[in-house]
Amino acid sequence: MSATLHNYQARMRRVLDHIDRHLDRSLSLDELSGVAAFSKFHFHRQFTATFGLSVHRYIQLARLKRAAFELAFRDDQRVTDIAMDAGYDAPEAFARAFRHRVGQTPSSFRKAPDGEPWLAAFGPLDNARSKLMQTSYSPNDVTIREVAPTAVAIMEHRGDPATIGATIRRFIAWRKAVGLSPRNSPTFNVFHSDPRTTPAAEYRLDLCVGTDRPVDAHGERIETGIIPGGRCAVLRVTGRTDDLEPAALYLYRDWLPASGEQARDFPLYCERIAFFPDVPEHEAIADLYLPLR
Known part of the structure; x- marks a missing residue:
C-alpha cells in the first residue's frame, strides 16, 4: 500500500511540474492525464480529490501567481505581455480576473502591491501544493x-x-x-x-x-x-x-x-x-x- 501511494503521489507531482513548466500555453485534460498516466475519464476527479481544486482553477491560480510576481518584481515586462503569458487574449480580461483575485488592478498592483490580500489570494494554490510538496528533511x-x-x-x-x-x-x-x-x-x-x-x-x-x-x-x-x-x-x-x-x-x-x-x-x-x-x-x-x- 505504501509503495502504491508513493507511486500515485509521484504521478500527481509530475502533473504539477508539467503545469509549472507550461503555464504560457494551453493545457488540456487529455495532455495532463497522459502526464499522470491516469484515465482521462477519471483524472479530473482524481486531481480535485487530491488537491481540493479543479484542474482549471489550479492552472488559473498558478498563472495569476506568476503574473503577480512579474508585475511586482519584473518592471521591464509590459502588462500586456504578462497578460498574454497568463493565457488571456486581452489585457482587459486579465485585469478583471486579476482584480477579482487580488483586489487591485494590474497597474495599481505594480505600483504598490497590497501584501496581505496578495498572500491570501494564492492561499488555496499553496495549500494544494502542500498536500504533496510538503518537504521533510533528514x-x-x-x-x-x-x-x-x-x-x-x-x-x-x-x-x-x-x-x-x-x-x-x-x-x-x-x-x-x-x-x-x-x-x-x-x-x-x-x-x-x-x-x-x-x-x-x-x-x-x-x-x-x-x-x-x-x-x-x-x-x-x-x-x-x-x-x-x-x-x-x-x-x-x-x-x-x-x-x-x-x-x-x-x-x-x-x-x-x-x-x-x-x-x-x-x-x-x-x-x-x-x-x-x-x-x-x-x-x-x-x-x-x-x-x-
Whole structure:
C-alpha cells in the first residue's frame, strides 16, 4: 500500500511540474492525464480529490501567481505581455480576473502591491501544493561546508514582514541601476529576526548582493559588510523558496541538537540560487546556512 501511494503521489507531482513548466500555453485534460498516466475519464476527479481544486482553477491560480510576481518584481515586462503569458487574449480580461483575485488592478498592483490580500489570494494554490510538496528533511540533506567570507552590499528591511515586497522591489531596481545582476552577483538574505517571536515593527532582514567593488547608493540607503567565513551547516531548499520556515525549523529543532554542533554568533542566512518566476516555481533553489563554531 505504501509503495502504491508513493507511486500515485509521484504521478500527481509530475502533473504539477508539467503545469509549472507550461503555464504560457494551453493545457488540456487529455495532455495532463497522459502526464499522470491516469484515465482521462477519471483524472479530473482524481486531481480535485487530491488537491481540493479543479484542474482549471489550479492552472488559473498558478498563472495569476506568476503574473503577480512579474508585475511586482519584473518592471521591464509590459502588462500586456504578462497578460498574454497568463493565457488571456486581452489585457482587459486579465485585469478583471486579476482584480477579482487580488483586489487591485494590474497597474495599481505594480505600483504598490497590497501584501496581505496578495498572500491570501494564492492561499488555496499553496495549500494544494502542500498536500504533496510538503518537504521533510533528514540529516543526509545537511552538509557541513567551510565557507569563504563574502563582501556584500546591504539594503536593510526593518518593519512589518508583510511589507518586505516593497523593499525587494527597491532592491531589484537598485541592482539594475548599478549593474549588479543576479546572473553575475550572488544574492543573499540574512535573517536577523524570527517573525514568529519578533514584534512586527522590530523585524529585520538584510537583502544583500555579493560584491567587493565600491557601490553607488543611487539614492538608496546602502551599507557594505561581510558575511563571515567559517563552518556552516547547509540545507538546500527546492520549490517553495518563499517559505523557508520549515527548513529553518528543521535545522534548529532537529538537526542541531542531534548533531552535537554549536551555532556560531551570526544569524541564519540563505543564498538565492534560482528565482521564481525566472524559473518554474518547483525549480526555485535556495541554500540555507546555519553558521557553526
